[in-house]
Amino acid sequence: xxENLLEVESDIPEExxxxxxxxxxxxxxxxxxxxxxxxxxxxxxxxxxxxxxRKLSARFAPPGDDAPEEERxxxxxxxxxPDTAEEYQVxxxxxxxxxxxxxxxxxxxxxxxxxxxxxxxxxxxxxLLPIVAEAASQFEAERQRDRLRxxxxxxxxxxxxxxxxxxxxxxxxxxxxxxALSTTADGVIALHRMMEKGEPSLARQAEAPEGMDEASLRxxxxxxxxxxxxxxxxVKRVTEGFRRLTGG
Numbered sequence: 001x002x003e004n005l006l007e008v009e010s011d012i013p014e015e016x017x018x019x020x021x022x023x024x025x026x027x028x029x030x031x032x033x034x035x036x037x038x039x040x041x042x043x044x045x046x047x048x049x050x051x052x053x054r055k056l057s058a059r060f061a062p063p064g065d066d067a068p069e070e071e072r073x074x075x076x077x078x079x080x081x082p083d084t085a086e087e088y089q090v091x092x093x094x095x096x097x098x099x100x101x102x103x104x105x106x107x108x109x110x111x112x113x114x115x116x117x118x119x120x121x122x123x124x125x126x127x128l129l130p131i132v133a134e135a136a137s138q139f140e141a142e143r144q145r146d147r148l149r150x151x152x153x154x155x156x157x158x159x160x161x162x163x164x165x166x167x168x169x170x171x172x173x174x175x176x177x178x179x180a181l182s183t184t185a186d187g188v189i190a191l192h193r194m195m196e197k198g199e200p201s202l203a204r205q206a207e208a209p210e211g212m213d214e215a216s217l218r219x220x221x222x223x224x225x226x227x228x229x230x231x232x233x234x235v236k237r238v239t240e241g242f243r244r245l246t247g248g
Contacts, residue, residue: 080113088117093125147185152192161192164224168195171222195224198234217241 022038024030032045073083082088085108090099099121107117145158152158169178169191181187217238225234 076111079111080115081108081111082114084108088114090118090121093122094129097121097125097129144185148188151185151189162188165191165195167222168224171219198223198225 024033024035028040032041032048033039034041077083085101085104088099088104088108090104092098103120104117107120112120148162149155149158152161165188166178166182169182172195173191178191181191220234220238220241223234225231
């Protein structure tokens with residue numbers, strides 16, 4: 001059988017059909033879609049985004065000092081600043097830190113929102129009040145010391161007398177009573193008078209020779225009448241007390 005010479009393989013490639021163009025996705029505006037290429041217009045999309053970003057930045061940026069008053073008021077309302085300082089509603093955190101009209105007026109001029117104003121008062125109660133209280137306490141303590149310096153005749157005599165009172169009081173009185181009286185000038189003066197007069201009755205009971213133990217005698221030895229003025233009767237009671245304890 002003869003071969004058909006017309007049946008030959010062609011080395012010329014057939015023309016490929018052009019690919020189908022993509023359809024514009026739903027939600028993509030027509031101005032951002034290239035119909036010819038079937039793809040997004042990236043440059044147009046970026047340009048639009050930059051313009052939107054610029055407008056948003058300009059909208060929320062505070063107006064300059066030279067901006068019209070109407071524009072400045074519009075911006076203040078947009079961020080929550082009330083029209084007047086009287087509209088601030090402050091919840092006091094402490095009875096000593098309440099709303100102050102002059103402070104509120106200054107905060108309003110500065111453009112503070114209600115939450116920022118409340119924060120100012122909260123911080124004052126939390127941070128400032130303890131500092132003020134400590135300063136007031138130190139001032140009052142120094143005022144009380146000045147009175148004691150005057151009462152006892154100067155700084156040196158006050159220091160010596162205070163040490164004597166402290167020694168006597170710790171040995172004679174309950175700790176709670178000493179702590180209470182030693183915080184005021186009147187209390188310290190009262191302690192000094194009790195010490196000078198040999199009061200109170202609690203100390204007198206401890207001076208009785210009968211039934212006296214060693215701890216009571218040592219408390220008597222810390223009394224100024226024993227170690228400072230050396231009152232004969234008082235020293236004798238201490239001596240007699242030790243003699244009874246030792247059987248001497």
